[in-house]
Amino acid sequence: MTLDNLIGKSLERIEPDSAAIQRLLEAAQRNLKDAELTGLSNETRFDTAYKAIMQLANAALQASGFRTLTSKPGHHQTLIQSLVKTVGIETERMIVLDALRKQRNITDYSGDLVEDAAVNECLLQARYLLATITTWLGSEK
Secondary structure, eight states: GGGGGGGGTTEOOOOHHHHHHHHHHHHHHHHHHHHTTTTHHHHHHHHHHHHHHHHHHHHHHTTTEEEEEETTTTTTHHHHHHHHHHHOHHHHHHHHHHHHHHHHHHHHHOOOOOOHHHHHHHHHHHHHHHHHHHHHHHHOO
């Protein structure tokens, strides 16, 4: 399966915009830095690190010439799953990222507390994606 198979279902083709991609990378870096502030609640730190993951996945997808159809449900899931095709992350890592997405939904919609381990995992994955995508974008030039 390719990303082209998702055109009209959950993705649309776009012309990559290097300035927009750079803004997403910079926003992700700011969010990651904020998520590392230990004085914030676990819920805020987790949500901010998760936001960085979404921005990074979005940057990779846009650099590949696609954008999610946010009018359709499941665009966060599509962003995460697309990382296998865009930057070539392992399926096992994508599963971890998807588990973080599910944890974020639980937290947002139930008010459940976020454990330290979940915050640490989300930070770890955001840092990994930042390094992976930055390297990938550099090799794309």
